[in-house]
Amino acid sequence: MMSRSYLPHWMHLLGSPPVFYRFAGTLRPWLFWSALLLAAIGLYGGLVLAPADYQQGDAYRIIFIHVPCAWMSLFAYGCMAVAALVAMVWRVKLAEVIAMECAPVGAAFTLVTLITGSLWGKPMWGAWWTWDARLTSELVLLFLYLGVIGLDHAIEDRRRGARAASLLALVGVVNLPIVHYSVVWWNTLHQGSTVQLLGPSKIAPGMLWPLLTMALATHLYFFASVLNRTRVGLLAVEGGKEWARSIVAENAHA
Protein backbone atom coordinates (compact mmCIF):
# COMPACT_ATOMS: atom_id res chain seq x y z
CA MET A 1 0.00 0.00 0.00
CA MET A 2 1.29 3.43 -0.89
CA SER A 3 1.42 5.84 2.00
CA ARG A 4 1.54 9.38 0.67
CA SER A 5 0.78 11.42 3.77
CA TYR A 6 1.97 14.82 2.69
CA LEU A 7 -1.53 16.11 3.25
CA PRO A 8 -3.02 16.06 6.76
CA HIS A 9 -5.81 13.57 7.34
CA TRP A 10 -8.55 16.21 7.71
CA MET A 11 -7.90 17.49 4.21
CA HIS A 12 -8.57 14.07 2.74
CA LEU A 13 -11.72 13.87 4.82
CA LEU A 14 -12.85 17.30 3.69
CA GLY A 15 -12.43 16.30 0.05
CA SER A 16 -15.26 13.83 0.44
CA PRO A 17 -18.53 15.37 -0.81
CA PRO A 18 -20.81 14.34 2.12
CA VAL A 19 -18.30 15.58 4.72
CA PHE A 20 -17.83 18.84 2.85
CA TYR A 21 -21.59 19.24 2.51
CA ARG A 22 -22.04 19.11 6.29
CA PHE A 23 -18.92 21.24 6.93
CA ALA A 24 -20.14 23.95 4.52
CA GLY A 25 -23.59 23.78 6.11
CA THR A 26 -22.25 24.55 9.59
CA LEU A 27 -19.88 27.27 8.38
CA ARG A 28 -22.38 29.02 6.13
CA PRO A 29 -24.57 30.90 8.68
CA TRP A 30 -21.52 32.22 10.57
CA LEU A 31 -19.96 33.57 7.39
CA PHE A 32 -23.20 34.98 6.09
CA TRP A 33 -24.26 36.79 9.27
CA SER A 34 -20.79 38.20 9.98
CA ALA A 35 -20.63 39.44 6.36
CA LEU A 36 -23.99 41.15 6.83
CA LEU A 37 -22.94 42.72 10.15
CA LEU A 38 -19.61 43.96 8.78
CA ALA A 39 -21.31 45.33 5.66
CA ALA A 40 -23.79 47.25 7.85
CA ILE A 41 -20.93 48.71 9.92
CA GLY A 42 -18.86 49.48 6.83
CA LEU A 43 -21.72 51.12 4.96
CA TYR A 44 -22.68 53.21 7.99
CA GLY A 45 -19.06 54.28 8.36
CA GLY A 46 -18.72 55.00 4.66
CA LEU A 47 -22.02 56.69 3.92
CA VAL A 48 -22.57 58.57 7.19
CA LEU A 49 -19.40 58.90 9.27
CA ALA A 50 -16.73 59.37 6.61
CA PRO A 51 -16.04 63.00 5.60
CA ALA A 52 -16.99 64.25 2.13
CA ASP A 53 -14.19 64.42 -0.40
CA TYR A 54 -12.82 67.92 -0.95
CA GLN A 55 -13.01 67.52 -4.73
CA GLN A 56 -15.67 64.95 -5.48
CA GLY A 57 -18.10 65.82 -2.69
CA ASP A 58 -20.44 63.00 -1.75
CA ALA A 59 -20.25 61.30 -5.14
CA TYR A 60 -17.07 59.49 -4.13
CA ARG A 61 -19.00 57.40 -1.58
CA ILE A 62 -19.73 54.79 -4.22
CA ILE A 63 -16.10 53.79 -3.64
CA PHE A 64 -17.25 51.72 -0.64
CA ILE A 65 -19.10 49.40 -3.01
CA HIS A 66 -16.98 49.82 -6.12
CA VAL A 67 -13.49 49.16 -4.80
CA PRO A 68 -14.26 46.07 -2.65
CA CYS A 69 -16.14 44.57 -5.60
CA ALA A 70 -13.23 45.28 -7.93
CA TRP A 71 -10.87 43.53 -5.49
CA MET A 72 -13.28 40.62 -5.22
CA SER A 73 -13.58 40.26 -9.00
CA LEU A 74 -9.88 39.39 -9.13
CA PHE A 75 -9.86 37.44 -5.86
CA ALA A 76 -12.73 35.25 -7.10
CA TYR A 77 -10.83 34.56 -10.32
CA GLY A 78 -7.80 33.55 -8.26
CA CYS A 79 -9.93 31.18 -6.14
CA MET A 80 -11.49 29.73 -9.28
CA ALA A 81 -8.08 29.24 -10.90
CA VAL A 82 -6.64 27.46 -7.83
CA ALA A 83 -9.67 25.17 -7.65
CA ALA A 84 -9.45 24.60 -11.42
CA LEU A 85 -5.77 23.64 -11.13
CA VAL A 86 -6.58 21.15 -8.34
CA ALA A 87 -9.43 19.80 -10.46
CA MET A 88 -7.23 19.38 -13.53
CA VAL A 89 -4.20 17.88 -11.79
CA TRP A 90 -5.71 15.65 -9.10
CA ARG A 91 -9.21 15.29 -10.58
CA VAL A 92 -10.87 16.07 -7.27
CA LYS A 93 -14.61 16.14 -7.81
CA LEU A 94 -15.09 18.71 -5.04
CA ALA A 95 -12.56 21.09 -6.63
CA GLU A 96 -14.42 20.89 -9.96
CA VAL A 97 -17.65 21.92 -8.24
CA ILE A 98 -15.99 24.73 -6.27
CA ALA A 99 -14.27 26.13 -9.38
CA MET A 100 -17.53 26.21 -11.29
CA GLU A 101 -19.44 27.79 -8.39
CA CYS A 102 -16.80 30.54 -8.00
CA ALA A 103 -17.45 31.71 -11.57
CA PRO A 104 -21.01 33.12 -11.26
CA VAL A 105 -20.17 34.87 -7.97
CA GLY A 106 -17.04 36.38 -9.49
CA ALA A 107 -18.96 37.43 -12.60
CA ALA A 108 -21.54 39.13 -10.39
CA PHE A 109 -18.83 41.06 -8.54
CA THR A 110 -17.31 42.07 -11.90
CA LEU A 111 -20.67 43.24 -13.18
CA VAL A 112 -21.29 45.27 -10.00
CA THR A 113 -17.83 46.81 -10.40
CA LEU A 114 -18.58 47.83 -13.98
CA ILE A 115 -22.04 49.22 -13.16
CA THR A 116 -20.93 51.19 -10.08
CA GLY A 117 -17.90 52.37 -12.03
CA SER A 118 -20.00 53.79 -14.83
CA LEU A 119 -22.40 55.35 -12.30
CA TRP A 120 -19.38 57.01 -10.72
CA GLY A 121 -17.88 57.92 -14.08
CA LYS A 122 -20.92 59.86 -15.30
CA PRO A 123 -20.66 62.74 -12.75
CA MET A 124 -16.85 62.62 -12.49
CA TRP A 125 -15.69 62.19 -16.09
CA GLY A 126 -18.91 63.18 -17.84
CA ALA A 127 -19.24 59.80 -19.57
CA TRP A 128 -20.70 56.42 -18.67
CA TRP A 129 -17.83 54.60 -20.30
CA THR A 130 -14.30 55.41 -21.42
CA TRP A 131 -11.77 53.01 -22.92
CA ASP A 132 -9.48 53.39 -19.96
CA ALA A 133 -7.05 50.51 -19.42
CA ARG A 134 -8.60 49.40 -16.14
CA LEU A 135 -12.17 49.52 -17.41
CA THR A 136 -11.26 47.55 -20.50
CA SER A 137 -9.42 44.90 -18.49
CA GLU A 138 -12.40 44.56 -16.16
CA LEU A 139 -14.71 44.13 -19.17
CA VAL A 140 -12.42 41.43 -20.59
CA LEU A 141 -12.47 39.76 -17.17
CA LEU A 142 -16.27 39.68 -17.34
CA PHE A 143 -16.07 38.00 -20.76
CA LEU A 144 -13.64 35.43 -19.37
CA TYR A 145 -16.09 34.63 -16.57
CA LEU A 146 -18.97 34.38 -19.03
CA GLY A 147 -16.93 32.06 -21.24
CA VAL A 148 -16.22 29.76 -18.30
CA ILE A 149 -19.88 29.72 -17.22
CA GLY A 150 -21.08 29.23 -20.80
CA LEU A 151 -18.71 26.35 -21.50
CA ASP A 152 -19.62 24.66 -18.22
CA HIS A 153 -23.31 24.79 -19.10
CA ALA A 154 -22.94 23.94 -22.80
CA ILE A 155 -21.54 20.46 -22.16
CA GLU A 156 -24.12 17.86 -21.24
CA ASP A 157 -21.90 15.78 -18.94
CA ARG A 158 -21.39 17.79 -15.75
CA ARG A 159 -17.93 16.56 -14.85
CA ARG A 160 -16.61 16.89 -18.39
CA GLY A 161 -18.06 20.38 -18.63
CA ALA A 162 -16.42 21.36 -15.35
CA ARG A 163 -13.04 20.05 -16.49
CA ALA A 164 -13.24 21.80 -19.87
CA ALA A 165 -14.23 25.05 -18.17
CA SER A 166 -11.40 24.58 -15.65
CA LEU A 167 -8.91 24.38 -18.50
CA LEU A 168 -10.40 27.58 -19.95
CA ALA A 169 -10.05 29.28 -16.56
CA LEU A 170 -6.36 28.32 -16.46
CA VAL A 171 -5.83 29.63 -20.01
CA GLY A 172 -7.40 32.85 -18.75
CA VAL A 173 -4.80 33.12 -15.98
CA VAL A 174 -2.07 33.27 -18.63
CA ASN A 175 -4.16 35.63 -20.73
CA LEU A 176 -5.22 38.15 -18.09
CA PRO A 177 -1.84 39.85 -17.48
CA ILE A 178 -1.19 39.91 -21.25
CA VAL A 179 -4.54 41.62 -21.81
CA HIS A 180 -3.87 44.10 -19.02
CA TYR A 181 -0.44 45.16 -20.28
CA SER A 182 -1.47 45.23 -23.94
CA VAL A 183 -4.43 47.44 -23.05
CA VAL A 184 -2.18 49.79 -21.07
CA TRP A 185 0.16 49.94 -24.08
CA TRP A 186 -2.75 50.48 -26.48
CA ASN A 187 -4.09 53.30 -24.35
CA THR A 188 -0.79 55.14 -24.17
CA LEU A 189 -0.44 54.76 -27.94
CA HIS A 190 -3.84 56.30 -28.52
CA GLN A 191 -3.26 59.11 -26.01
CA GLY A 192 -6.49 58.28 -24.23
CA SER A 193 -7.84 59.81 -21.07
CA THR A 194 -5.48 59.05 -18.22
CA VAL A 195 -7.92 59.31 -15.39
CA GLN A 196 -6.66 57.79 -12.19
CA LEU A 197 -9.38 56.35 -10.04
CA LEU A 198 -7.59 56.72 -6.70
CA GLY A 199 -4.36 58.28 -7.82
CA PRO A 200 -1.29 58.70 -5.71
CA SER A 201 -3.17 60.88 -3.24
CA LYS A 202 -3.35 59.51 0.26
CA ILE A 203 -6.72 58.32 1.38
CA ALA A 204 -7.98 59.80 4.64
CA PRO A 205 -8.13 57.37 7.60
CA GLY A 206 -11.80 58.24 8.06
CA MET A 207 -12.40 56.78 4.62
CA LEU A 208 -9.97 53.90 4.93
CA TRP A 209 -11.51 51.93 7.78
CA PRO A 210 -15.00 51.65 6.21
CA LEU A 211 -13.34 50.59 2.95
CA LEU A 212 -11.37 47.81 4.63
CA THR A 213 -14.45 46.72 6.61
CA MET A 214 -16.40 46.48 3.37
CA ALA A 215 -13.55 44.51 1.79
CA LEU A 216 -13.69 42.02 4.68
CA ALA A 217 -17.48 41.82 4.38
CA THR A 218 -17.35 41.08 0.65
CA HIS A 219 -14.74 38.37 1.24
CA LEU A 220 -16.92 36.71 3.86
CA TYR A 221 -19.96 37.04 1.61
CA PHE A 222 -18.01 35.48 -1.26
CA PHE A 223 -17.06 32.46 0.84
CA ALA A 224 -20.59 32.09 2.21
CA SER A 225 -22.05 32.28 -1.29
CA VAL A 226 -19.55 29.85 -2.81
CA LEU A 227 -20.06 27.34 0.03
CA ASN A 228 -23.80 27.61 -0.40
CA ARG A 229 -23.61 27.11 -4.15
CA THR A 230 -21.12 24.26 -3.75
CA ARG A 231 -23.59 22.43 -1.50
CA VAL A 232 -26.23 22.58 -4.20
CA GLY A 233 -23.70 21.70 -6.89
CA LEU A 234 -22.53 18.67 -4.92
CA LEU A 235 -26.11 17.44 -4.57
CA ALA A 236 -26.54 17.78 -8.35
CA VAL A 237 -23.30 15.97 -9.20
CA GLU A 238 -23.79 13.26 -6.58
CA GLY A 239 -27.50 12.95 -7.31
CA GLY A 240 -27.29 9.18 -7.76
CA LYS A 241 -25.50 8.54 -4.47
CA GLU A 242 -27.18 7.40 -1.27
CA TRP A 243 -26.16 10.37 0.92
CA ALA A 244 -27.48 12.92 -1.57
CA ARG A 245 -30.75 11.01 -2.01
CA SER A 246 -31.34 10.84 1.72
CA ILE A 247 -30.73 14.60 2.13
CA VAL A 248 -33.11 15.44 -0.69
CA ALA A 249 -35.72 13.04 0.67
CA GLU A 250 -35.42 14.55 4.17
CA ASN A 251 -35.94 18.07 2.84
CA ALA A 252 -38.85 16.97 0.68
CA HIS A 253 -40.73 15.60 3.71
CA ALA A 254 -39.88 18.48 6.03
Place this chain on the structure above:
Amino acid sequence: MNAPNAGAACRALLRREFTLAWRRRGEMLLPLLYAVIVATLFPFALGPDNALLARISGGVLLVTVLLAMLPSLESMFRGDLEDGSLEQLLLSPQPLPLLALVRILAHWSTTALPLVVATPLLALLLRLPSNVLPVLLVALLLATPLLALLGATLSALTAGARRSAILLSLMLLPLAVPVVIFAAGAVAAAQAGLPFLAPLSWLAAALVLALALAPFACAAALRIAIEA
Protein backbone atom coordinates in the same frame (compact mmCIF):
# COMPACT_ATOMS: atom_id res chain seq x y z
CA MET B 1 5.12 -4.42 -35.81
CA ASN B 2 7.19 -1.34 -35.19
CA ALA B 3 5.43 2.01 -34.89
CA PRO B 4 6.04 4.46 -37.72
CA ASN B 5 8.08 7.48 -36.70
CA ALA B 6 6.59 10.85 -35.85
CA GLY B 7 7.62 12.45 -39.13
CA ALA B 8 5.72 9.87 -41.17
CA ALA B 9 2.66 10.33 -38.96
CA CYS B 10 2.76 14.10 -39.44
CA ARG B 11 3.10 13.73 -43.20
CA ALA B 12 0.18 11.30 -43.31
CA LEU B 13 -1.96 13.66 -41.22
CA LEU B 14 -1.06 16.62 -43.43
CA ARG B 15 -1.90 14.63 -46.54
CA ARG B 16 -5.26 13.64 -45.05
CA GLU B 17 -6.14 17.21 -44.09
CA PHE B 18 -5.17 18.64 -47.47
CA THR B 19 -7.05 15.89 -49.32
CA LEU B 20 -10.15 16.55 -47.24
CA ALA B 21 -9.86 20.28 -47.85
CA TRP B 22 -9.38 19.76 -51.59
CA ARG B 23 -12.40 17.48 -51.88
CA ARG B 24 -14.48 20.21 -50.25
CA ARG B 25 -12.84 23.14 -51.99
CA GLY B 26 -16.18 24.91 -52.34
CA GLU B 27 -16.24 25.24 -48.56
CA MET B 28 -12.83 26.85 -48.60
CA LEU B 29 -14.29 29.77 -50.55
CA LEU B 30 -16.99 30.51 -47.98
CA PRO B 31 -14.76 32.44 -45.51
CA LEU B 32 -13.45 34.49 -48.44
CA LEU B 33 -16.95 35.30 -49.56
CA TYR B 34 -17.86 36.25 -46.00
CA ALA B 35 -14.88 38.60 -45.76
CA VAL B 36 -15.76 40.24 -49.06
CA ILE B 37 -19.35 40.78 -47.91
CA VAL B 38 -18.29 42.35 -44.60
CA ALA B 39 -15.69 44.56 -46.29
CA THR B 40 -18.15 45.81 -48.91
CA LEU B 41 -20.79 46.61 -46.28
CA PHE B 42 -18.55 49.12 -44.49
CA PRO B 43 -18.46 51.72 -47.32
CA PHE B 44 -22.26 51.47 -47.59
CA ALA B 45 -22.63 52.06 -43.85
CA LEU B 46 -20.07 54.86 -43.57
CA GLY B 47 -20.45 56.62 -46.90
CA PRO B 48 -18.02 56.65 -49.81
CA ASP B 49 -15.66 59.14 -48.15
CA ASN B 50 -12.19 58.02 -49.30
CA ALA B 51 -10.30 59.75 -46.51
CA LEU B 52 -12.45 58.16 -43.81
CA LEU B 53 -12.21 54.72 -45.44
CA ALA B 54 -8.44 54.99 -45.73
CA ARG B 55 -8.19 55.87 -42.04
CA ILE B 56 -10.24 52.93 -40.76
CA SER B 57 -9.51 50.28 -43.41
CA GLY B 58 -6.59 48.66 -41.55
CA GLY B 59 -8.66 47.96 -38.46
CA VAL B 60 -11.71 46.95 -40.46
CA LEU B 61 -9.72 44.41 -42.48
CA LEU B 62 -8.19 42.92 -39.33
CA VAL B 63 -11.58 42.46 -37.70
CA THR B 64 -13.02 41.12 -40.95
CA VAL B 65 -10.34 38.44 -41.22
CA LEU B 66 -10.79 37.55 -37.54
CA LEU B 67 -14.56 37.17 -37.99
CA ALA B 68 -14.15 35.17 -41.21
CA MET B 69 -11.90 32.70 -39.36
CA LEU B 70 -14.48 31.97 -36.66
CA PRO B 71 -17.00 29.67 -38.44
CA SER B 72 -14.36 27.27 -39.73
CA LEU B 73 -12.60 27.18 -36.33
CA GLU B 74 -15.87 26.32 -34.65
CA SER B 75 -16.35 23.11 -36.63
CA MET B 76 -12.65 22.21 -36.70
CA PHE B 77 -12.87 19.05 -34.57
CA ARG B 78 -16.60 18.36 -34.89
CA GLY B 79 -16.37 15.96 -37.86
CA ASP B 80 -13.38 14.14 -36.39
CA LEU B 81 -15.20 13.69 -33.09
CA GLU B 82 -18.35 12.37 -34.76
CA ASP B 83 -16.75 9.85 -37.13
CA GLY B 84 -14.27 8.56 -34.57
CA SER B 85 -11.06 9.66 -36.27
CA LEU B 86 -10.28 11.78 -33.21
CA GLU B 87 -10.11 8.60 -31.13
CA GLN B 88 -7.67 7.14 -33.64
CA LEU B 89 -5.55 10.27 -33.32
CA LEU B 90 -5.51 9.89 -29.53
CA LEU B 91 -4.77 6.17 -29.69
CA SER B 92 -1.81 6.59 -32.02
CA PRO B 93 1.64 6.10 -30.47
CA GLN B 94 2.73 9.60 -31.54
CA PRO B 95 2.71 12.55 -29.12
CA LEU B 96 -0.72 14.19 -29.26
CA PRO B 97 0.56 17.80 -28.97
CA LEU B 98 2.63 17.27 -32.12
CA LEU B 99 -0.35 15.89 -34.03
CA ALA B 100 -2.50 18.75 -32.77
CA LEU B 101 0.08 21.24 -34.00
CA VAL B 102 0.13 19.62 -37.45
CA ARG B 103 -3.65 19.65 -37.50
CA ILE B 104 -3.73 23.36 -36.61
CA LEU B 105 -1.13 24.25 -39.24
CA ALA B 106 -3.10 22.36 -41.91
CA HIS B 107 -6.27 24.14 -40.81
CA TRP B 108 -4.55 27.52 -40.91
CA SER B 109 -3.15 27.01 -44.39
CA THR B 110 -6.50 25.90 -45.81
CA THR B 111 -8.73 28.54 -44.17
CA ALA B 112 -6.73 31.56 -42.98
CA LEU B 113 -4.03 31.68 -45.64
CA PRO B 114 -6.54 32.24 -48.49
CA LEU B 115 -7.94 35.15 -46.47
CA VAL B 116 -4.47 36.71 -46.18
CA VAL B 117 -3.92 36.19 -49.90
CA ALA B 118 -7.23 37.92 -50.67
CA THR B 119 -6.48 40.84 -48.33
CA PRO B 120 -4.82 43.06 -51.02
CA LEU B 121 -8.05 42.94 -53.00
CA LEU B 122 -10.11 43.91 -49.97
CA ALA B 123 -7.56 46.61 -49.16
CA LEU B 124 -8.13 48.02 -52.65
CA LEU B 125 -11.88 48.13 -52.03
CA LEU B 126 -11.39 49.97 -48.75
CA ARG B 127 -8.75 52.38 -50.10
CA LEU B 128 -5.97 51.29 -47.77
CA PRO B 129 -2.83 53.37 -48.54
CA SER B 130 -0.50 51.18 -50.59
CA ASN B 131 2.52 51.77 -48.34
CA VAL B 132 0.60 50.33 -45.37
CA LEU B 133 -0.40 47.14 -47.17
CA PRO B 134 2.91 45.24 -46.58
CA VAL B 135 2.71 45.97 -42.85
CA LEU B 136 -0.90 44.79 -42.77
CA LEU B 137 0.06 41.57 -44.58
CA VAL B 138 2.95 40.86 -42.19
CA ALA B 139 0.67 41.61 -39.23
CA LEU B 140 -1.93 39.22 -40.63
CA LEU B 141 0.67 36.52 -41.31
CA LEU B 142 1.66 36.73 -37.64
CA ALA B 143 -1.83 37.24 -36.21
CA THR B 144 -3.78 34.57 -38.11
CA PRO B 145 -1.65 31.57 -37.02
CA LEU B 146 -1.78 32.95 -33.49
CA LEU B 147 -5.58 33.12 -33.64
CA ALA B 148 -5.70 29.68 -35.22
CA LEU B 149 -3.63 28.22 -32.36
CA LEU B 150 -5.78 29.89 -29.70
CA GLY B 151 -9.01 29.16 -31.54
CA ALA B 152 -8.16 25.50 -32.07
CA THR B 153 -7.62 25.06 -28.32
CA LEU B 154 -11.01 26.60 -27.59
CA SER B 155 -12.61 24.66 -30.45
CA ALA B 156 -11.33 21.44 -28.90
CA LEU B 157 -12.94 22.49 -25.61
CA THR B 158 -16.30 23.11 -27.28
CA ALA B 159 -16.11 20.01 -29.51
CA GLY B 160 -18.71 18.13 -27.48
CA ALA B 161 -20.84 21.14 -26.60
CA ARG B 162 -24.21 22.30 -27.85
CA ARG B 163 -24.73 25.70 -29.59
CA SER B 164 -21.01 26.34 -29.62
CA ALA B 165 -20.83 29.02 -32.34
CA ILE B 166 -21.60 31.98 -30.08
CA LEU B 167 -19.75 30.32 -27.22
CA LEU B 168 -16.53 30.10 -29.22
CA SER B 169 -16.68 33.82 -30.07
CA LEU B 170 -17.31 34.62 -26.41
CA MET B 171 -14.33 32.52 -25.33
CA LEU B 172 -12.05 33.78 -28.09
CA LEU B 173 -12.72 37.48 -27.44
CA PRO B 174 -10.49 37.83 -24.33
CA LEU B 175 -7.71 35.91 -26.08
CA ALA B 176 -8.06 37.92 -29.28
CA VAL B 177 -7.89 41.34 -27.58
CA PRO B 178 -4.06 41.51 -27.36
CA VAL B 179 -3.67 40.09 -30.88
CA VAL B 180 -5.98 42.72 -32.36
CA ILE B 181 -4.35 45.49 -30.31
CA PHE B 182 -0.84 44.69 -31.53
CA ALA B 183 -1.77 43.96 -35.15
CA ALA B 184 -3.88 47.11 -35.43
CA GLY B 185 -1.18 49.03 -33.54
CA ALA B 186 1.39 48.11 -36.16
CA VAL B 187 -0.93 49.13 -39.00
CA ALA B 188 -1.87 52.41 -37.31
CA ALA B 189 1.79 53.21 -36.64
CA ALA B 190 2.72 52.51 -40.28
CA GLN B 191 -0.15 54.71 -41.41
CA ALA B 192 1.02 57.56 -39.17
CA GLY B 193 4.60 57.19 -40.43
CA LEU B 194 5.82 55.96 -37.05
CA PRO B 195 8.09 52.95 -36.40
CA PHE B 196 5.95 49.82 -36.50
CA LEU B 197 8.51 47.17 -35.66
CA ALA B 198 7.79 47.00 -31.93
CA PRO B 199 4.15 45.82 -32.17
CA LEU B 200 5.12 43.35 -34.90
CA SER B 201 7.85 41.97 -32.64
CA TRP B 202 5.31 41.61 -29.83
CA LEU B 203 3.04 39.70 -32.19
CA ALA B 204 5.92 37.45 -33.24
CA ALA B 205 6.81 36.84 -29.58
CA ALA B 206 3.21 35.94 -28.81
CA LEU B 207 3.17 33.60 -31.81
CA VAL B 208 6.30 31.80 -30.61
CA LEU B 209 4.81 31.49 -27.12
CA ALA B 210 1.56 30.12 -28.55
CA LEU B 211 3.43 27.70 -30.83
CA ALA B 212 5.15 26.30 -27.76
CA LEU B 213 2.18 26.20 -25.36
CA ALA B 214 -1.06 25.97 -27.37
CA PRO B 215 -0.48 22.43 -28.74
CA PHE B 216 -0.25 21.11 -25.18
CA ALA B 217 -3.41 22.95 -24.13
CA CYS B 218 -5.14 21.73 -27.28
CA ALA B 219 -4.09 18.14 -26.58
CA ALA B 220 -5.40 18.40 -23.00
CA ALA B 221 -8.68 19.82 -24.32
CA LEU B 222 -9.01 17.00 -26.87
CA ARG B 223 -8.50 14.45 -24.09
CA ILE B 224 -11.31 16.09 -22.10
CA ALA B 225 -13.55 16.10 -25.18
CA ILE B 226 -13.06 12.40 -25.79
CA GLU B 227 -13.37 11.04 -22.24
CA ALA B 228 -17.15 11.36 -22.10
